[in-house]
Amino acid sequence: KAGVTQTPRYLIKTRGQQVTLSCSPISGHRSVSWYQQTPGQGLQFLFEYFSETQRNKGNFPGRFSGRQFSNSRSEMNVSTLELGDSALYLCASSQTGTGDVRGNSPLHFGNGTRLTVT
Amino acid sequence: AQKVTQAQTEISVVEKEDVTLDCVYETRDTTYYLFWYKQPPSGELVFLIRRNSFDEQNEISGRYSWNFQKSTSSFNFTITASQVVDSAVYFCALTRSYGSGNTGKLIFGQGTTLQVKP
Numbered sequence: 581k582a583g584v585t586q587t588p589r590y591l592i593k594t595r596g597q598q599v600t601l602s603c604s605p606i607s608g609h610r611s612v613s614w615y616q617q618t619p620g621q622g623l624q625f626l627f628e629y630f631s632e633t634q635r636n637k638g639n640f641p642g643r644f645s646g647r648q649f650s651n652s653r654s655e656m657n658v659s660t661l662e663l664g665d666s667a668l669y670l671c672a673s674s675q676t677g678t679g680d681v682r683g684n685s686p687l688h689f690g691n692g693t694r695l696t697v698t
Numbered sequence: 699a700q701k702v703t704q705a706q707t708e709i710s711v712v713e714k715e716d717v718t719l720d721c722v723y724e725t726r727d728t729t730y731y732l733f734w735y736k737q738p739p740s741g742e743l744v745f746l747i748r749r750n751s752f753d754e755q756n757e758i759s760g761r762y763s764w765n766f767q768k769s770t771s772s773f774n775f776t777i778t779a780s781q782v783v784d785s786a787v788y789f790c791a792l793t794r795s796y797g798s799g800n801t802g803k804l805i806f807g808q809g810t811t812l813q814v815k816p
Contacts, residue, residue, distance in 0.1 A: 583742075613803070613804075615804075622806055622808050623789065623804075623806040624806075625803045625805075636803050638803065668741060670741075687743075687745065688745060689735070689744075689745075690742065691740060692741045692742065694741070
């Protein structure tokens with residue numbers, strides 16, 4: 581079974597530009613979550629999508645947005661990039677969401693997209 | 699509020715030594731889930747274990763073992779006979795149960811960098 585696939589692996593953008601990152605979940609997984617990882621703040625939750633609907637959102641400005649398609653693939657977009665947006669962006673998928681008491685549904689992460697803003 | 703603390707920032711051991719990574723968590727929920735993830739230099743977070751708050755049994759998987767103690771809010775991870783390939787950053791994480799509206803959101807500790815020297 582293929583794992584979570586994120587594209588591209590690396591991106592270099594300039595302040596003020598926008599960027600779109602892509603994530604293909606494990607086949608059969610309907611929940612996709614996004615995380616930002618930086619040396620200073622660590623791993624922080626951005627948002628989670630399930631069946632094309634955003635179910636949960638972290639404390640990030642509105643410049644960070646996402647969506648999920650009918651095939652469960654997800655994209656996240658960051659507009660008006662700032663230097664502080666430089667980070668590793670990780671996508672994770674699970675069958676129903678990691679807090680599902682009905683079964684074992686841990687998050688499976690991709691390799692991430694390394695975004696550098698100059 | 700939920701919080702995960704990994705007090706050990708970096709640990710260095712020599713191959714074949716045993717090493718324990720500490721994790722202390724805070725939550726007011728009665729139902730929650732705890733996780734350990736490994737992050738090798740490639741960046742991908744690799745799922746190691748998921749434990750729910752009602753299951754305090756310790757678990758062993760090969761050279762890995764986990765000790766969950768609700769009385770001390772700790773979920774420690776021990777690697778027996780460490781190997782160079784165990785070198786990575788290890789994260790402990792916490793999530794609320796499905797019905798709490800926090801689907802897909804993991805609260806991560808700051809991580810412990812483990813270096814195993816040959």
